[in-house]
Structures are given as structure tokens and as C-alpha cells.
Amino acid sequence: MPKKRGYHHGNLRAALMDAALTLIEEKGPNGFTLSEAAKNAGVTPAAVYRHYQGREDLIAEAALQGFEMFADLLEYAYETGQPSDLASFEATGRAYLAFARRHPGHYVAMFESGISINSTPELARASKRALGVLERAAEKLTAHIPAEKRPPASMVAAHIWAMSHGVVELFARGAPGTKSPYPPEDLLESGIGIYLRGLGLITADS
Incomplete structure (x- = not known):
């Protein structure tokens, strides 16, 4: 299971942004979900939704x-x-x-x-x-x-x-x-x- 570095290091937004940029490169801006970005960043979807309402915000x-x-x-x-x-x-x-x-x-x-x-x-x-x-x-x-x-x-x-x-x-x-x-x-x-x-x-x- 991915390490939840967003919580541990207090860098949730940075970790999520890194994950999102990689997914954008690989799949395009409409080819992934916010939950997928959360998973790749090692955080829970619930944590992500405290910062973003949806993928478009990210x-x-x-x-x-x-x-x-x-x-x-x-x-x-x-x-x-x-x-x-x-x-x-x-x-x-x-x-x-x-x-x-x-x-x-x-x-x-x-x-x-x-x-x-x-x-x-x-x-x-x-x-x-x-x-x-x-x-x-x-x-x-x-x-x-x-x-x-x-x-x-x-x-x-x-x-x-x-x-x-x-x-x-x-x-x-x-x-x-x-x-x-x-x-x-x-x-x-x-x-x-x-x-x-x-x-x-x-x-x-x-």
C-alpha cells in the first residue's frame, strides 16, 4: 500500500500535484479521476476533497x-x-x-x-x-x-x-x-x- 506521505510530511498538496502532473502527462487532463490522483499520491480520497471539489480544481x-x-x-x-x-x-x-x-x-x-x-x-x-x-x-x-x-x-x-x-x-x-x-x-x-x-x-x- 502506498505510503501516505501527504499526511506524514504535511505536504499533501505538493504530493497530490506531483501525482496529478504525472497522470496528465500519461493520460491527458481528462483521463484520470481525483481518486486515482489521491491513490498515486498515497493519500485517501477523503483527504483530497478537503482541498479540492473535483479534478477540475486540481x-x-x-x-x-x-x-x-x-x-x-x-x-x-x-x-x-x-x-x-x-x-x-x-x-x-x-x-x-x-x-x-x-x-x-x-x-x-x-x-x-x-x-x-x-x-x-x-x-x-x-x-x-x-x-x-x-x-x-x-x-x-x-x-x-x-x-x-x-x-x-x-x-x-x-x-x-x-x-x-x-x-x-x-x-x-x-x-x-x-x-x-x-x-x-x-x-x-x-x-x-x-x-x-x-x-x-x-x-x-x-
């Missing part, structure tokens, strides 16, 4: 934890991506791919579980902070464009987010990644370059 907490980590990683990538605004912008794209690879359970909870980012104020704030990094990066990258010709930073950020997500889904996670003739990082970097040149935000030789 997945929402995983998504919140993921968005907080994700925002931290994007901010770090942007701040250390110098010497240029373009290099910093591209660094956030690479960070996106790295996060999806290193934290697949969190990534699925965030983007593939059906949990609304507005399900809790905390989740909404964390998601907005992550997108805000890309928006700030876009603002700096477009600052030299006359205001009347400047694309909205929110639009640029949304496009880069969508492009990054597409590369992750098609080429950077699991078996589909072996089908790409190019490394996902190269695909994303070249895609960002084509997009930004098309908008006139960088020169052809950048």
Missing part, C-alpha cells in the same frame, strides 16, 4: 502553477536575451519551447485541459503576466516605427504566441517532433524573422 491549480513558472521563465529569457531587442524577442520564443519540453504536465494543464484562464482571478493574472512579457518585447521592437504605421503590440505578441504554440504542438512534443526536418528552435526563429520582416519591423539583413 487541474486549475496545476495551470496556475504552470503560468507562474512560465511567466518567470519568459521574463528571465527576455531580460537576459540582449544585446538587441530582436535577440531578446527571439529568446522568449526559445523559452516557450523549453518550457513545453521541461514541464509537459503543466503545459497540458495550461493549454489543453479546457480550463478557462478566467476560472480564477489568480489564473487570469498569471496568464496575463506571461502574455505581458511578449507585449512589452513587441513594444520595444516596434518603438522605432511611426505611430500611424506601428502594428499594435498586443497583435504582434498574440501572433508570436500562436506561432510558438503551433511549433510546440506539431514538432516539439512527443513523437511528432521526429517528423520535422528542422529543429523546432530553427523553425520558430526563422518564422519569427519572416513575420517581423513582413511587418517591416526589422531589416532584411537582420
Whole structure:
């Protein structure tokens, strides 16, 4: 019988989250029950229901934890991506791919579980902070464009987010990644370059 480490060590929520993330990776966000997560964490279902009303609550907490980590990683990538605004912008794209690879359970909870980012104020704030990094990066990258010709930073950020997500889904996670003739990082970097040149935000030789 699994050891009830949640009670013994006082880390029920952490143990349950670890179990849930593993199950999300293995079975998907809808492929397990809260009781199964409790069993894998070594605690009783009754103990779990003192903290969560259902599986959706647990997945929402995983998504919140993921968005907080994700925002931290994007901010770090942007701040250390110098010497240029373009290099910093591209660094956030690479960070996106790295996060999806290193934290697949969190990534699925965030983007593939059906949990609304507005399900809790905390989740909404964390998601907005992550997108805000890309928006700030876009603002700096477009600052030299006359205001009347400047694309909205929110639009640029949304496009880069969508492009990054597409590369992750098609080429950077699991078996589909072996089908790409190019490394996902190269695909994303070249895609960002084509997009930004098309908008006139960088020169052809950048």
C-alpha cells in the first residue's frame, strides 16, 4: 500500500500535484479521476476533497502553477536575451519551447485541459503576466516605427504566441517532433524573422 506521505510530511498538496502532473502527462487532463490522483499520491480520497471539489480544481491549480513558472521563465529569457531587442524577442520564443519540453504536465494543464484562464482571478493574472512579457518585447521592437504605421503590440505578441504554440504542438512534443526536418528552435526563429520582416519591423539583413 502506498505510503501516505501527504499526511506524514504535511505536504499533501505538493504530493497530490506531483501525482496529478504525472497522470496528465500519461493520460491527458481528462483521463484520470481525483481518486486515482489521491491513490498515486498515497493519500485517501477523503483527504483530497478537503482541498479540492473535483479534478477540475486540481487541474486549475496545476495551470496556475504552470503560468507562474512560465511567466518567470519568459521574463528571465527576455531580460537576459540582449544585446538587441530582436535577440531578446527571439529568446522568449526559445523559452516557450523549453518550457513545453521541461514541464509537459503543466503545459497540458495550461493549454489543453479546457480550463478557462478566467476560472480564477489568480489564473487570469498569471496568464496575463506571461502574455505581458511578449507585449512589452513587441513594444520595444516596434518603438522605432511611426505611430500611424506601428502594428499594435498586443497583435504582434498574440501572433508570436500562436506561432510558438503551433511549433510546440506539431514538432516539439512527443513523437511528432521526429517528423520535422528542422529543429523546432530553427523553425520558430526563422518564422519569427519572416513575420517581423513582413511587418517591416526589422531589416532584411537582420
